Amino acid sequence: MATTLSGFAFAWGLNVYGQLGLGDLVDRAEPCHIKALSEFKINDLAAGHLHSGAVTDSGKVFMWGHNPDCRLFKTLAYYKKSRRTKNYSLPQYVEALEHKNMVQLACGATHSLLLDIDGAVYSAGSPERGQLGDREYMFTPKLAKEAFLQVPGFSSLNPVVQVAAGDGFSVFLTSDGMVYTCGKGNYSRLGQGHNNHIMQP
Numbered sequence: 001m002a003t004t005l006s007g008f009a010f011a012w013g014l015n016v017y018g019q020l021g022l023g024d025l026v027d028r029a030e031p032c033h034i035k036a037l038s039e040f041k042i043n044d045l046a047a048g049h050l051h052s053g054a055v056t057d058s059g060k061v062f063m064w065g066h067n068p069d070c071r072l073f074k075t076l077a078y079y080k081k082s083r084r085t086k087n088y089s090l091p092q093y094v095e096a097l098e099h100k101n102m103v104q105l106a107c108g109a110t111h112s113l114l115l116d117i118d119g120a121v122y123s124a125g126s127p128e129r130g131q132l133g134d135r136e137y138m139f140t141p142k143l144a145k146e147a148f149l150q151v152p153g154f155s156s157l158n159p160v161v162q163v164a165a166g167d168g169f170s171v172f173l174t175s176d177g178m179v180y181t182c183g184k185g186n187y188s189r190l191g192q193g194h195n196n197h198i199m200q201p
Helices: 076-082
Strands: 009-013 028-033 042-047 051-056 061-065 088-093 102-107 111-116 121-125 160-165 169-174 179-183
Touching: 009 042, 051 102, 051 111, 111 160
Parallel strands: 042 102, 102 160
Antiparallel strands: 009 028, 042 051, 051 061, 061 088, 102 111, 111 121, 160 169, 169 179
16 A cells, blocks of 8 residues: 555555455555545555555544454444444544544554554554553453553653554554554564563553
8 A cells, every 4th residue: 555745545455355445355456546535635554464544634544444353443332233343345434533633553463553643542453462552451342431442551641653563463662762562472573572472562
């Protein structure tokens, strides 16, 4: 996926779950314009394993693709009503965080991270190895207050300036130059000097 200097978004490659955002499930061998986002200037674009997303210049967020574990930041009401997840082949506006001004999105293999202008981070998707940043989180529509969470420890008092999401792990860079990691720890991917999983940054 890529954006132009004028803010148009393009996608190509595998499209089995609609992760290209083109309205179908057809693979593409060359860049195709994501027309559903034409009226917005895209500042940030992210591609995960089977899902994708974009952040506009006004801080709005759109997500699409595979959604078996709530990684697309849908509202809690959506899951309570449908009682199931759904894949999307067109960009879906993230109403659940419409009151926040987002500046960056990162899509991992099974989860997503959003960074707002104040330095707070939000996570959604699979929590299996701690990649969402909270050891207590396990989404169930009947018990949860939201279908996502705000990662503990990061706010305007300890702001994050950049996030990254990989295969079962997350990385956070704060304004004072500190790097935090959490999630799957095998192969020493967390940079902590061991192979243990870490449930919180």
